[in-house]
Amino acid sequence: MIVIMNPNASARQISDVIARIRAMGYEVHISEGEQQTIIGVIGRGRPLDREQLSTMDGVHDVLAVTHPYKIASRMYHPENTQIPLGAMTVGSKELAIIAGPCSVEGREQIIEIAHAVREAGATALRGGAFKPRTSPYSFQGMGEEGLRYLAEAREQTGLPIVTEVMDPNLVPMVCEYADVLQIGARNMQNYTLLNAVGQSQHTVLLKRGMSSTIEELLMAAEYILSHGNMRVMVCERGIRTYETETRNTFDINAIPAIKSLSHLPVIADPSHGTGKWEYVESVSMAAIAAGADGLILEVHQTPETASSDGRQSLKPERFARLVSRIRKLGEVVDRVVPQPLPEMTRP
Amino acid sequence: MIVIMNPNASARQISDVIARIRAMGYEVHISEGEQQTIIGVIGRGRPLDREQLSTMDGVHDVLAVTHPYKIASRMYHPENTQIPLGAMTVGSKELAIIAGPCSVEGREQIIEIAHAVREAGATALRGGAFKPRTSPYSFQGMGEEGLRYLAEAREQTGLPIVTEVMDPNLVPMVCEYADVLQIGARNMQNYTLLNAVGQSQHTVLLKRGMSSTIEELLMAAEYILSHGNMRVMVCERGIRTYETETRNTFDINAIPAIKSLSHLPVIADPSHGTGKWEYVESVSMAAIAAGADGLILEVHQTPETASSDGRQSLKPERFARLVSRIRKLGEVVDRVVPQPLPEMTRP
């Protein structure tokens, strides 16, 4: 951290700042320029609050030099984190293809779509049983019944289950059914929930908040990691901008940026990232070309009757076509889409 | 709702859309233009999903005509909602002045500041016992101990208490100590929490999410209201933009907009809305001039040692000066700052 004093800061103000820094267990390095004094903070003391220093008399600004996250940082852990998911490993050369409907709408629906996406090449099944909806009057999900259908779909197809949890009290119950706990964009900074999934030691897919910075996303991951739960994947799902042609703006830059700053796997969600199925294929290709470790995609048999997000859902045929294009793209970027496993049972 | 068909939509596609709308219990009005057919949806049927219709074949776009919130709407409830808070009434001519430190840091600190803000004209005391912090390594608040100190401060000063709750499980406990439950910006769409405070029937101060639209804010209020809890104040606290000179961009437009769309009281938070104490006074004046029903302000004896948000905290003298300016401004906009009550006890 670096403290920049005002050009007209008094000697007393400067010595007060130095005393405060030393009281926290740090050393200082002082640059006295013609115009202003600059104080470098050196060493490792008690957590030092940038805000506190910035409000002291005579201080012009306080600049952070390093990132505020630690366990999430690639400096801390230079190798890619690898997380087993069903028969494949996320964060390795293998690409995760997580597909399924926005919401579980019924037993037949989810089982049918599970078979369809498995055949097309999916490596995991997504489906929401608890749905965060902007309106209290919208469909809120099937709850535990939906989780049971997901588990049944897994039994038949072998696909691991990715599903959202919204209530910290329900984390243990969702863990019973799901392979991966999804934290939705609206809950990225719901610290009660982050602590609960951290403690669960279950694999987590953490979605970026709709206007969170990359740093805030990694800080939210840090909450989970700080409980010793290292199985965290982060998900770029588009950010909110002024553009109205698309529902969100998929932040393609975030993919190389997160891969450079952190060791955690990065999953791309072009369904929410665009909000229109017509653009999902192009942005999926882009995400993998940019280095993403996998995709999470909304696929629905009949998007026009979907109880949510139909506008951005692919039909199974389109999804199959996309997977085959991703497979071909993998050769160029040194990644592979795992071959589908033999199905477990057939209804 | 209005469905706009593609210029080249087939008769079959058009009749499918009409059948779907009728199946939901609505009537249709059809405009067949030279270029395209437009279908108006009429009447009151089952909740109709705009998304679903928009994914049907031949549909160009579906346009919503009315707002999605109901109980929060001024159409539903034309009179201003009025909420008692201590000796005054929020949403009346009286202006609420909620002041205090970002965090409760200790018994002496909160009691001292409570007396200071009461004397300066505050009508309620704010202070965080549970703090949502971006970093898991930052100070997370004093918890229930902090709540006890707040209650003690109330006993001495008569000021009602506004404090944040983050964990749905802790709502009953926080209700025991606090007069107003604050939902922070990060939790505006934490529906588990919104449902919990809705059920509590306790007064709620709901902060706008850092990049939520006004409509989303009113939809979040609707979650609380839908439990029959009508005591909801909403709070404009600045939104996230590209501007870096200030921490957030205080959305002054939101004040007349919310007052026009909804009957709920609107409180302004210029401390978070600017992030710099130097700008708090100007933006406080602006918010009241624009029609806000009150202010929530961070005040701290020694901002430079505050455990959080010192950069945006006013010292008590500045706060007192601000209240006296607001009092004078009130005469121009037909509002009053209530006179301070006699203090209860003196330590």
Next chain:
Amino acid sequence: MIVIMNPNASARQISDVIARIRAMGYEVHISEGEQQTIIGVIGRGRPLDREQLSTMDGVHDVLAVTHPYKIASRMYHPENTQIPLGAMTVGSKELAIIAGPCSVEGREQIIEIAHAVREAGATALRGGAFKPRTSPYSFQGMGEEGLRYLAEAREQTGLPIVTEVMDPNLVPMVCEYADVLQIGARNMQNYTLLNAVGQSQHTVLLKRGMSSTIEELLMAAEYILSHGNMRVMVCERGIRTYETETRNTFDINAIPAIKSLSHLPVIADPSHGTGKWEYVESVSMAAIAAGADGLILEVHQTPETASSDGRQSLKPERFARLVSRIRKLGEVVDRVVPQPLPEMTRP
């Protein structure tokens, strides 16, 4: 400027950076910490490019310490700049009230509205003769004919004229008719035009670009000021955000921020800042309460037939009511709305 080296920067990399800085005529102050070396740049040498240093091997980051503008800075010129405009002085205690239609639509229209706004208390007349329109098919303004009508309106009412110039070649011609050259938001970084109005030595009203930072606005002002033309007012007219209830988000924070950073007068444009006439009055009150030096407002006799911006235009009666409220507000913030001058002639 401060250069922060990587933790693992080599001694050679450090000495290269130092050599580069010295080659530009600066001195350095070096802090060698346990983790990393920090180099402060001291003195006044040739313009030093932050970007250049940031790309040298071993450099982690380069941080700017001071603002990049000079003549626009309040450090350079601590007193408020005052600019005569007709019978009043912008930047003094007097508030500028600039009002009129978006576009000049005809001789009778502009003369009639000029009389109406003068009577209501306007201190200057606005009206566009050259209109920047998003569509090449929209009305582009009346051109020089419109300027002649504006000049005639000034003759009759005594109100000085504020009008936009878009083409650097037309600056001399517009100067013949107008008292103030307006640079529109779309042209805030049209440097050819900024240089042309700078050279003209005519008074300029510089609007903030629709997503420009405050710093970029002051840098654009610096272009004009650098030609020795000190008669520059800057205008906050709302910035582009994700919010859709209003056309733009009026950045109320910008008012105290610009007043603190710069000595230039700040004019508020709540018409563009909100995009809806219903919100214009509240935001006008807010802007003056926050310290703005004046308002620029769209006023039209029959907004529903206006050739542009009718949605955000006040009718003359509403405008008169607003001026009388501003007059009353002035007493609280120590400002005055000048009394209307006697009209010159009556048609």
Next chain:
Amino acid sequence: MIVIMNPNASARQISDVIARIRAMGYEVHISEGEQQTIIGVIGRGRPLDREQLSTMDGVHDVLAVTHPYKIASRMYHPENTQIPLGAMTVGSKELAIIAGPCSVEGREQIIEIAHAVREAGATALRGGAFKPRTSPYSFQGMGEEGLRYLAEAREQTGLPIVTEVMDPNLVPMVCEYADVLQIGARNMQNYTLLNAVGQSQHTVLLKRGMSSTIEELLMAAEYILSHGNMRVMVCERGIRTYETETRNTFDINAIPAIKSLSHLPVIADPSHGTGKWEYVESVSMAAIAAGADGLILEVHQTPETASSDGRQSLKPERFARLVSRIRKLGEVVDRVVPQPLPEMTRP
């Protein structure tokens, strides 16, 4: 266009709206619902202003049904526009690779880099002779001298020249030297300049404004196209968001969106789109995978001494590596990078 009346609109208000629409030469289709009347506007009359209708008494909202651009629309021209550029054709299967320094800094510099990028596979040379700089004190470019060096570089390498023009008066001069006139992001809505390059009938590369919507970009293209100049390529170069890890947020969604809405070729600029050379390769791959027709990239021999944009410039070796990866990627997306032509002369 569709006009939605207020629920309580009077019969008189409704008939006034209808009369206004008919007066403009249109027919109406009326839906009288239980709640409100909806008026569809049918046919082709005089340009109808959505704003005007929206301000009439009794009108709730006016909704546009179609896009406001015409010549730029794919409806108007379903086939991809193809534009010859040196030995290749932009908008065909061939990918344009436009590379070179941000600024022309001298004769040797530009000639050397031209040879380097040609060998690596570039199909055109970029380099700025007129530089739009935020600060009036920054390097503003070499002007016509720079253009002469660019022409000399073309003579030696055969690479066509892409260079920015900022001043409408200089369009004829820049046309003498350049193959493609670049309109920079800051000038996207500088209509005087758009008209000038439209009239020139020269090929134009139009960059998206830093916070322009896709629709505004296509409307700016429409200005150029409306002069009969069909040789327009549009360029996605990143938009301004709240994210600070990158200089801009490259809008990958814009690529499939523009390709779907328009027939114009789309060029991606990952240098400005990220602002950091480390991320340029990933985002370049992404852009081509998403369907872009080419790249424009900043390449500099010694980015650390570049007079501008060094932070985002690739060294020639990195650029060569990127081109070879793009070449391989082309096979997956059915595109080719043209083989380098034999060089013309060697200095």
